[in-house]
Amino acid sequence: MTQEELFKVLVAHCKEYGFIFPSSEIYDGLAAVYDYGQMGVELKNNIKQYWWNAMTRLNENIVGIDSCIFMHPRIWEASGHVGAFNDPLIDNKDSKKRYRADVLIEDYLAKIEEKMNKEVEKGRKRFGEAFNEEQFRATNPNVLREKAKYDEVHNRYKKAEDANDLAEYKQIIVDCGIVCPISGTCNWTDVRQFNLMFSTSIGSTSEGASTIYLRPETAQGIFVNYLNVQKTGRMKIPFGIAQIGKAFRNEIVARQFIFRMREFEQMEMQFFIKPGTELEWFKKWKEQRMKWHVNLGMGAENYRFHDHEKLAHYANAATDIEFLFPFGFKELEGIHSRTNWDLGRHQQYSGRKIEYFDPEEGVAYTPYVVETSIGVDRMVLAVLSHSYKEEKLENGETRVVLSIPAPLAPVKAAVLPLVKKDGLPELAQKVMDELKYDFNCQYEEKDSIGKRYRRQDAIGTPYCITVDHQSLEDGCVTVRERDTMSQERVKIEDLRALIDKRVNLNNLLRNL
Numbered sequence: 001m002t003q004e005e006l007f008k009v010l011v012a013h014c015k016e017y018g019f020i021f022p023s024s025e026i027y028d029g030l031a032a033v034y035d036y037g038q039m040g041v042e043l044k045n046n047i048k049q050y051w052w053n054a055m056t057r058l059n060e061n062i063v064g065i066d067s068c069i070f071m072h073p074r075i076w077e078a079s080g081h082v083g084a085f086n087d088p089l090i091d092n093k094d095s096k097k098r099y100r101a102d103v104l105i106e107d108y109l110a111k112i113e114e115k116m117n118k119e120v121e122k123g124r125k126r127f128g129e130a131f132n133e134e135q136f137r138a139t140n141p142n143v144l145r146e147k148a149k150y151d152e153v154h155n156r157y158k159k160a161e162d163a164n165d166l167a168e169y170k171q172i173i174v175d176c177g178i179v180c181p182i183s184g185t186c187n188w189t190d191v192r193q194f195n196l197m198f199s200t201s202i203g204s205t206s207e208g209a210s211t212i213y214l215r216p217e218t219a220q221g222i223f224v225n226y227l228n229v230q231k232t233g234r235m236k237i238p239f240g241i242a243q244i245g246k247a248f249r250n251e252i253v254a255r256q257f258i259f260r261m262r263e264f265e266q267m268e269m270q271f272f273i274k275p276g277t278e279l280e281w282f283k284k285w286k287e288q289r290m291k292w293h294v295n296l297g298m299g300a301e302n303y304r305f306h307d308h309e310k311l312a313h314y315a316n317a318a319t320d321i322e323f324l325f326p327f328g329f330k331e332l333e334g335i336h337s338r339t340n341w342d343l344g345r346h347q348q349y350s351g352r353k354i355e356y357f358d359p360e361e362g363v364a365y366t367p368y369v370v371e372t373s374i375g376v377d378r379m380v381l382a383v384l385s386h387s388y389k390e391e392k393l394e395n396g397e398t399r400v401v402l403s404i405p406a407p408l409a410p411v412k413a414a415v416l417p418l419v420k421k422d423g424l425p426e427l428a429q430k431v432m433d434e435l436k437y438d439f440n441c442q443y444e445e446k447d448s449i450g451k452r453y454r455r456q457d458a459i460g461t462p463y464c465i466t467v468d469h470q471s472l473e474d475g476c477v478t479v480r481e482r483d484t485m486s487q488e489r490v491k492i493e494d495l496r497a498l499i500d501k502r503v504n505l506n507n508l509l510r511n512l
């Protein structure tokens with residue numbers, strides 16, 4: 001199965017097993033908006049808890065807040081979002097479809113790269129063991145031709161991006177013969193900037209109403225509460241404020257399932273520090289955040305840093321933690337050294353002094369900030385895409401299993417009476433009552449035990465507990481482990497400790 005096919009299968013699996021549904025589906029859906037189902041919400045909550053506890057419990061100097069989605073419109077002027085939170089947009093006059101000009105060019109470049117990679121794979125097959133990829137790339141005429149084309153377009157594109165030259169974007173599209181995938185024509189409008197913020201109005205009368213925005217990031221809610229938290233929490237620099245909440249962006253190209261949505265959730269932490277120490281903290285947070293990811297056991301090789309060469313004017317360092325999604329390495333989290341730009345701008349726009357008085361050094365300053373920002377939904381996608389496996393079993397059957405890191409699994413244990421009679425359901429219910437206060441458990445008595453195991457594998461339940469006739473006599477049950485499918489007999493009173501050992505989130509946190 002290709003990665004593309006696998007991704008389609010994953011999307012269907014998410015729907016079939018109650019993880020993620022297209023929003024408003026009975027009305028034919030709403031593009032790039034998704035709802036979380038009964039399994040998805042549990043997974044999402046577990047991810048949020050892992051992040052929240054890692055931030056606010058493991059760091060005595062980080063506290064949390066929950067600010068509102070609606071904020072004073074001046075905040076978005078101060079933050080620069082009204083003026084510059086734009087994507088370059090282009091319309092095809094024949095299909096009337098709208099695209100992001102930069103994405104059209106990037107897709108074109110990706111196709112050239114794909115062609116080069118195909119040539120390399122052909123070479124690898126032809127030369128076998130003796131194949132030297134570096135030499136092949138440097139000498140093969142087909143690869144060299146494509147490389148020259150790639151470099152030329154890439155250089156033009158980067159220059160246009162740096163200069164914010166929208167006319168050059170269009171010229172590149174025309175020169176490369178990039179056509180609209182719907183109409184197949186090159187009949188394009190000019191490129192223009194499109195602001196990504198959703199706006200609405202607040203106030204009960206049309207005269208008194210004013211435009212406000214749905215926040216495009218949660219970070220500004222932290223910045224504007226800096227003084228409140230610092231003062232009321234008697235926080236000393238360095239300290240952090242963490243927040244989890246919804247953000248909204250009117251993405252023009254919203255695709256790849258929950259990777260890029262119009263309504264999504266962020267987990268952001270702003271770490272307030274003394275000016276001059278930001279690069280040291282930036283390095284620390286880079287390490288810390290990578291550790292948080294790798295600690296989940298999804299393979300260190302599936303993550304990498306992508307340091308930004310082009311920095312926003314207010315940043316003096318920035319990196320992405322990229323994850324190997326089925327469609328390649330893509331941004332999962334951003335870590336940014338934002339200087340004192342945001343606090344400085346809010347000081348200027350609000351007229352309120354936003355400073356920290358350092359009691360030890362006797363000086364006042366506007367703190368610098370290192371930010372860590374991760375999308376909850378992207379994290380859900382990372383976990384699901386990494387966990388989905390189709391395994392061939394010894395008996396020739398295939399089982400679909402989600403090997404979700406156990407502390408994040410939506411359901412931790414399923415309690416299954418072997419048959420629906422002979423007092424087994426009653427005993428199974430007692431087992432449920434024993435476990436339900438500590439773990440999210442499911443009770444299932446329908447279908448054969450084999451079918452029930454498969455259903456639990458498909459939602460990633462680490463343990464299945466089968467209550468059989470023997471259980472009535474010896475007080476033991478069969479515990480089947482998800483990944484190895486191994487089975488052992490365990491006393492009912494020992495179940496809690498056995499499950500807890502593997503699924504308790506605190507064990508993950510202890511390794512950080």
Ligand code: GAP
Pocket residue numbers: 216217218219249251258259260261262264265266268331332333334371373374375376377378
């Ligand atoms: N406060 C900084 C900030 O918002 P960002 O790189 O624009 O930075 C941070 O977003 C993270 O939010 C990204 O790394 C990604 O995980 C997530 N994110 C951004 N846009 C998204 C979208 N349209 N859909 C889903 N997640 C998104």
